[in-house]
Amino acid sequence: MxxxxxxxxxxxxxxxxxxERLSEDNTSIGKGDILQQxxxxxxxxxxxxxxxxxxxxxGFTGYQVKLFILNGFGYAVDSLILLIQSIIAGQAGLEFNPGYPAGLTIAAYVGMLVGALFWGLTADVIGRKFAFNVSLMICSIFAIVAGASPNWIVLGLFVCLSSFGAGGNLVLDTAVFLEYLPGKDQWLLTLMAAWWGLGQLVAGFLAWGFLPSYSCDDPSLVEGAPPCTKENNQGWRYVWYTAGALVFVMSIARITVIRLKExxxxxxxxxxxxxxxxxxxxxxxxxxxxxxxxxxxxxxxxxxNSDRRGSATHAVKSKWSLGEIGVHLKGLYATKRIGISTTLIWFSWTLIGLAYPLYNVFLPAYLSSRGASFGEASPYITWRNYTLVNFSGIWGPVLAGYMCATRLGRKYTMVIGALITMAFFFAYTQVRTNVQNIVFTCVINFCLNIYYGTLYAYTPEVLPSAHRGTGNGIAIGWNRVMGILSAVIATVADTSTPVPIYICAALYIVMAGVAAIFPFEPYGKRSS
Incomplete structure (x- = not known):
């Protein structure tokens, strides 16, 4: 107009x-809006x-700085909870002797699946503010309680409930931050994924600090080792207590440091x-x-249009109706291009949801097996290397943020990130020495976060604002479904062999191809 x-x-x-006349508005301070046509x-x-x-x-103010940090906490917590359950599963298993060792991973992904869908759908119905203030608190309480679990089933329940709280953050953090960002600063959404790496780093430090010194020996590996009990196997419990307390501090900061408005x-x-x-x-x-x-x-x-707005024109009691959800699902396919974009985004999240856990969630087992073949039996060395790998993952989104701010844009940043990751996955199968092992795992973690961090940012950028929570929640929901599937695959397959790496490499080739044909490029445009 x-x-x-x-x-x-x-x-x-x-x-x-x-x-269409909006693009001709010469008084526009920024460039065109992504979905205005x-x-x-x-x-x-x-x-x-x-x-x-x-x-x-x-413009960019201290308000956005606070949001970058406080929303970044959500990114960090998502990766922190997900990796902690995989890190402590082995030691907790020695104590509880579970019938299904991959149960914790499935519990975590089920919690995150339900969390992504619940918080994503409610974000479009009742707003972003409630989830922003509540989700981390829920996560922290159950993470602390998980450390006191008396058996495997109870541990799985608390892991699931903690993941439910954490699972909503990736849906909301990007949406909240994006909807306050000036157009020229939207590349910061990609940079925010560096918090994901920070969460991984904290998980690595906690494992490195507690597990080597406060864990029982595996009787199958150490001859004459006493049975694992709660008294001689406190390390994994300390990891949960510490992580839960850290998340609790983050949740309090969200409420006190910034009084978030809708x-x-x-x-x-x-x-x-x-x-x-x-x-x-x-x-x-x-x-x-x-x-x-x-x-x-x-x-x-x-x-x-009242048909699009839905909840604003109906009685409050209809906010939770299936019709209300249908309004948001329909909005994600409002036009042919928006529908194609939505489908390709969900497909990309499905692919990365299988590739990422196969490699990263089960990386401790893979590192352990490689370390054993190299003569490194020390848990200290294993978790030191794991921490180094997680540290390297922080910097992938930093590079991705820079690339997104250039003419490469979001799409080709993802293409480059996926293809480079694929190349190093194939090269990793030829690792034969200690130095090669740690170097390649660090490089791969760096490269795959170029793609992952950009996809996290791209998804909310191209979704319509009124349906952003729903679209983002379903995207991450597909990601979690594949995480559950990966746990099942890992149960029946041998994750210590290079086979999962070949599978991951092939998946990244497909991801690169999908990214290249995304119908929208946010570079130089503003989210709608």
Whole structure:
């Protein structure tokens, strides 16, 4: 819509607003919006355009810095919980003698699957704020309790419940951060994935610090070793206690450091224009920035389509109906290009959901077997190497963030990251020495996080704001389903052989091809 129409607060009726004219708006502070040409709801497009202009006008402030850190906690916790269960499974198994050793991995992924779907769907129904404030608290409580588990089944239950809390963070963290970011700073969404590596690093440090000194010996490996009991096998429990306490501190910081308000793009999708403008004006005032957006400008655009808005026009009791969920699912296929994009994104998450756990979640077993073949029986050496590998993973998203801010864009950053990872996967099968082993595992962890970190950021960028939580939740849900499948595969297959590495390499080739044909490229555009 033309800017002069906004200035005099007179615009054409809703049905006359042409989203294509937005790209011709010479007063735009930023560049075009990603989905503005998709002809979904022209009034909603016009309002999103105004919000993007306002966020660009305010610019990057301390508010976004706080969100980068506090949302980053969610990334770190997701990887922390997932890796801790795989790290401690062996020692807990010696104590409990489980009938199904891969049970913890399945419990963790089931919890994260349900968490991703629950928090993702509720994010589009009741908003982003509730999950942001509650999810980490739930995760921390059950992580601490997991350390006191009396048997394998109870441990699996608490791992599942802790993962339920953690599972919602990857859905919400990217959405919340993105919906406050100026267009020129959206590459920071990729950089935020470095927190994932930090979570892995903490898991490695906890294992390195507690397991070698406070764990029982495996009677099958150490002749004459006493049976494993709670008294002589406290290391894995200390890992849970420490991790849970750390997550608890993070959850308190989320509530106290920033009083998160509902995101402007969620509010406008719900028809709450006044609250949207108030939130943006509050940020501008707090950080002494300019924000020229007014409620009159928003209202002058018209009223958004009630069929798309759904919950804003129905009684509160209908918010949890299947029809409400159907509205958001339908919105993810509002146009042919949006539908193709949604499908390819979900397919990519499915592929990485199988490739990543096969290699990384079962990496302790693989490292242990390689270490044994190299004569490294010491748990200290094994977990030291594991920590080094996780440290290297932090820097993949850092490079990816830089690449995304260049003309390579998000799509070709993912293509390059996937292909390089594939090459090193194949090369890794030729490892024969200690030095080669640690170097290659570090390089692979670095490279695969280039792809993974970018996919995390790309997904919410190209999803429609009103349906972002649902689309993101289902994407990560598919990821978790494949994680469960990978645990089953690992149970019946030998993960100490190079076969999983060949499978992972082939999957990354497919991922590179899918990334190349994504219909949207966010570089130089703003999320809708």
């Amino acid at each position: 033309a800017s002069e129409h906004l200035d005099d607060k007179k615009v054409s009726p809703a049905q006359d607003v042409d989203p 998709e002809h979904t709801d022209p009034v909603l497009n016009a309002k999103m355009h105004l919000i993007n202009n306002a966020i660009d006008e305010i 995101t402007p793009k969620f509010l406008v999708g719900e028809g709450r224009d006044a609250e949207c403008v108030e939130t943006l004006q509050m940020i501008a005032q707090k950080y002494n920035r300019t924000c020229s957006l007014t409620l009159e400008q928003m209202q002058a655009c018209g009223t958004i």
